[in-house]
Amino acid sequence: MRTIHPSRTRRIAGATLILALATALAGCGGMPTNRSMYSPHQPVVETTNYTLDLTASDAGLAYGEPQRLKGWLDAMKLKYGDKVYIEDPAHNPAARTAVAELASQRGILLSEGAPVTAGYVEPGTVRVILSRSQASVPSCPNWDTRSDFNPNNGLSSNYGCATNSNLAAMIANPDDLISGQQGSGDTTVMTSTKAIEAYRKAETTGKGNQVSETGTSGS
Numbered sequence: 649m650r651t652i653h654p655s656r657t658r659r660i661a662g663a664t665l666i667l668a669l670a671t672a673l674a675g676c677g678g679m680p681t682n683r684s685m686y687s688p689h690q691p692v693v694e695t696t697n698y699t700l701d702l703t704a705s706d707a708g709l710a711y712g713e714p715q716r717l718k719g720w721l722d723a724m725k726l727k728y729g730d731k732v733y734i735e736d737p738a739h740n741p742a743a744r745t746a747v748a749e750l751a752s753q754r755g756i757l758l759s760e761g762a763p764v765t766a767g768y769v770e771p772g773t774v775r776v777i778l779s780r781s782q783a784s785v786p787s788c789p790n791w792d793t794r795s796d797f798n799p800n801n802g803l804s805s806n807y808g809c810a811t812n813s814n815l816a817a818m819i820a821n822p823d824d825l826i827s828g829q830q831g832s833g834d835t836t837v838m839t840s841t842k843a844i845e846a847y848r849k850a851e852t853t854g855k856g857n858q859v860s861e862t863g864t865s866g867s
Contacts, residue, residue, distance in 0.1 A: 678794030680802030687808020689790065691783045691816040691825050698724065698778040699765050704738065708746035709774075717750055717776060724778055726754040729821035733762035735775040743774045781823050783816035785809065 682688070700720050703710040709717070726732075732751045734744055748758045762777055769775050788809035819825060 678792060679800075680793050680795075680798050680804060681800065682803045682805075682807065683800055684803075687803075687812060689785050689787045689808045689812055691785055691812055691822075693781050693783050693822045693825055695779055695781045695823075697763055697765055698780070699767075700776045700778075701769065701773050702743075702747075702776060704736070704740050704743040704772055704774045706740075706742065708740075708742040714746060714750065717747065720776075721750060721754060721778075724780075726751070726756055726778070728755070729781065729823065730756060731759045731779040732756050733759050733777040733779065735762045735765070735769055735777060737769055738771070738774075740774065747774070747776055781821075783819060783822035783825055785813045785816055788813050 700717065702713045702717060704713075705711075708714075724730075732747075734747050736743055744758070751758060759779075762775075763779060765775065765777060788806070790805045790809060793805040816822070816825075
């Protein structure tokens with residue numbers, strides 16, 4: 649019969665205890681801690697400013713400049729949510745009108761309060777600024793929760809990623825995530841009932857497509 653020295657037994661027991669504690673602590677490192685219904689993964693809105701400098705004239709824009717602006721706006725694929733500003737140190741109303749007309753043809757009105765951009769606007773030049781925002785959730789996905797041990801009934805570290813990422817991808821105007829649309833507080837009855845009136849006055853979808861039925865008899 650082999651005899652194990654007591655000191656060796658203590659060393660084996662100590663090593664086993666250390667291994668068990670290390671395993672437990674490793675599991676606790678990925679244990680859920682968020683016990684609220686709030687997700688820390690919220691959309692982040694980033695804004696990029698694009699600029700185009702154009703030569704102005706007394707009539708608005710110099711020869712060929714409207715075509716340059718038109719091509720630039722088409723290349724940028726102007727869309728809902730974009731903001732177009734004009735920076736004009738000379739405050740030339742004709743130049744502003746020319747830029748506003750081309751922007752309005754694409755469903756965008758000029759905005760007030762142009763953002764600060766890099767570079768100096770030369771005399772006789774107007775700067776058109778296209779401000780475009782994009783929303784995303786850079787902290788997703790998040791799989792830091794690695795432990796099934798959840799005594800606090802906490803949420804997964806990935807909680808909220810799917811909902812908020814989809815919201816950021818689908819929202820038409822990302823700036824609405826920051827401040828939302830400002831209403832006038834007034835209710836226009838004619839506007840609120842326009843859809844109802846259109847529905848009531850619309851012709852039925854089956855009109856003019858009636859199917860005639862013919863009866864047959866047999867012996």
